[in-house]
Amino acid sequence: MGFSEQLLGKPEDWVLDLDRHSVLMVMSEAEMAAAQLDAVDAGALPILLKTLPADAEIPPSALSSASVLVLEVSPASNASLERLSAVRALYPELPVIAAVRDANLPLVRALLKQGVRDVVGLPLPHAELVEILREISTELRAKPSSEVALGQLVTIMKSIGGVGATTIATHLGSELAARNTGRGVCVFDLDLQFGDAASYLGLSSELSISDLLEAGSRIDGDLLRSVATTTEGGLHVIAAPVDMMPIEAVNADQILRIIDVARQQYDYVVLDLPTNWTNWALSLVARSTAIFLIVELSVGSLRQAKRQLQLLDSQGINGSHVHVVANRVEKRMFRAIDLDSASLALGHPVELSIHNDHPLVRAAHDQGVLIQQIRAKSKIIGDITAFLPRLGVEV
Ligand SMILES: Nc1ncnc2c1ncn2[C@@H]1O[C@H](COP(=O)(O)OP(=O)(O)O)[C@@H](O)[C@H]1O
Ligand SMILES: [Mg+2]
Numbered sequence: 001m002g003f004s005e006q007l008l009g010k011p012e013d014w015v016l017d018l019d020r021h022s023v024l025m026v027m028s029e030a031e032m033a034a035a036q037l038d039a040v041d042a043g044a045l046p047i048l049l050k051t052l053p054a055d056a057e058i059p060p061s062a063l064s065s066a067s068v069l070v071l072e073v074s075p076a077s078n079a080s081l082e083r084l085s086a087v088r089a090l091y092p093e094l095p096v097i098a099a100v101r102d103a104n105l106p107l108v109r110a111l112l113k114q115g116v117r118d119v120v121g122l123p124l125p126h127a128e129l130v131e132i133l134r135e136i137s138t139e140l141r142a143k144p145s146s147e148v149a150l151g152q153l154v155t156i157m158k159s160i161g162g163v164g165a166t167t168i169a170t171h172l173g174s175e176l177a178a179r180n181t182g183r184g185v186c187v188f189d190l191d192l193q194f195g196d197a198a199s200y201l202g203l204s205s206e207l208s209i210s211d212l213l214e215a216g217s218r219i220d221g222d223l224l225r226s227v228a229t230t231t232e233g234g235l236h237v238i239a240a241p242v243d244m245m246p247i248e249a250v251n252a253d254q255i256l257r258i259i260d261v262a263r264q265q266y267d268y269v270v271l272d273l274p275t276n277w278t279n280w281a282l283s284l285v286a287r288s289t290a291i292f293l294i295v296e297l298s299v300g301s302l303r304q305a306k307r308q309l310q311l312l313d314s315q316g317i318n319g320s321h322v323h324v325v326a327n328r329v330e331k332r333m334f335r336a337i338d339l340d341s342a343s344l345a346l347g348h349p350v351e352l353s354i355h356n357d358h359p360l361v362r363a364a365h366d367q368g369v370l371i372q373q374i375r376a377k378s379k380i381i382g383d384i385t386a387f388l389p390r391l392g393v394e395v
Contacts, residue, residue: 022048022066022068023066024050024066024070025050026050026052026069026070026072027122029051034122035122048066054072054077055074055083058071060315063090067095068140069096069097070096070097070129071097075107084096085114090286090287092115092253095117096116097117098111099119099120101121103119117136118132150264151183151262151266152267152268152269152289152391153290155271155292156169156270156273156292157273157285157293158273159293159308160275160296160300164294164296165273166189166195166196166272167200167361168325169189170197172384172387173185173235174231174370174372176270176391176393177231177233183266184267184268185266186228186235186236186237186262186265186266188238188259188269189240190240190255192250193244194240195239195240195241196240198237198239198240200365200368201231201368202368205239208227208239209240210243212224212227212238212258213250213255221264221265231370233370236266247276250280255284256284271284273285282311285315290321290323291312291322293323295325296327297329297342309346309348323390324346324350325350326350326353327356328354329355331355352383354384355379357379357380360375
């Protein structure tokens with residue numbers, strides 16, 4: 001399927017085709033007009049056109065649904081080159097075809113070195129583009145991994161340390177696991193320095209995320225499942241490293257590869273992230289299908305949460321995927337007014353809240369068991385269960 005005359009007449013339009021494989025073409029208005037696109041037939045690949053200046057940011061939501069990206073690169077513009085690097089870092093598996101004016105050999109080599117799949121000259125020579133797209137489409141169709149529906153990627157972010165992210169990640173993971181009859185649920189403790197998810201769940205393992213980080217290209221579903229430990233309730237957990245490791249030492253491509261494999265293995269992959277931002281953490285958040293940002297109703301926590309929301313927004317991360325959760329809310333504070341003023345301060349709704357019950361949570365952590373094992377019915381678990389509809393799970 002190509003695209004219609006009508007679309008060419010209005011190049012600023014987005015045409016979304018939800019077929020699994022699609023080509024996203026991002027070019028400036030002038031190049032879009034200069035290219036004779038009506039002659040392109042990509043061999044049954046749907047093509048989405050996005051008209052954007054060569055240095056403008058591409059919304060991650062657009063990228064995440066693309067199978068191939070044709071991207072205008074303006075070598076004279078730093079912003080344009082950075083845009084390309086950002087795409088490569090965020091979506092290392094996405095084949096990128098750089099479209100460049102007056103490409104010379106050193107430039108082509110530099111682009112290929114960056115991992116660009118191919119380079120085409122501008123104005124777009126349709127015959128060449130068609131050839132490249134045909135080649136890639138054949139490859140994509142032959143790829144078995146693309147047949148597997150990816151599991152949801154659920155990220156738990158904290159406004160400040162100690163706000164309850166790990167407690168929520170482990171209990172949300174357990175609630176999902178209790179209801180999932182499919183491929184299962186895995187919690188990844190990516191708080192590489194202070195991770196305590198395994199200990200909260202009473203699990204001890206010699207194996208951890210380090211083993212997956214060190215596995216390089218040997219990473220696959222079997223290795224992943226062998227590194228995971230499993231709770232009595234059937235929740236899989238990838239523990240944080242036993243020895244502290246510097247979070248910036250993590251190879252971003254490797255961690256993205258690990259999480260991709262995990263999403264082929266499990267229906268839900270729940271991430272417990274470190275408080276400090278790194279490029280890899282941001283890349284994971286950009287790929288997440290749901291993000292829970294945990295706050296408490298204190299000035300400090302709300303201030304940091306606001307900064308994080310601004311960061312997500314600056315990365316084009318869709319605000320509707322971001323659910324703010326107020327944890328440790330005192331019963332008397334459960335009045336709407338407090339949550340409303342927190343929402344106002346954040347400029348984002350506080351959608352969910354969790355009761356404060358320190359003795360209960362502490363007892364569970366100390367014994368390495370779930371809250372449910374100490375008290376069958378608790379407000380906290382009821383509050384966490386209320387997250388599930390946001391993940392498409394009926395309660
Ligand atoms: N709803 C809650 N009520 C009372 N205490 C809580 C609650 N949630 C978490 N806590 C306590 O807060 C502390 C930090 O929790 P944790 O989950 O480790 O936070 P984080 O992972 O954000 O650092 C723990 O001592 C835990 O017992
Ligand atoms: Mg934690």
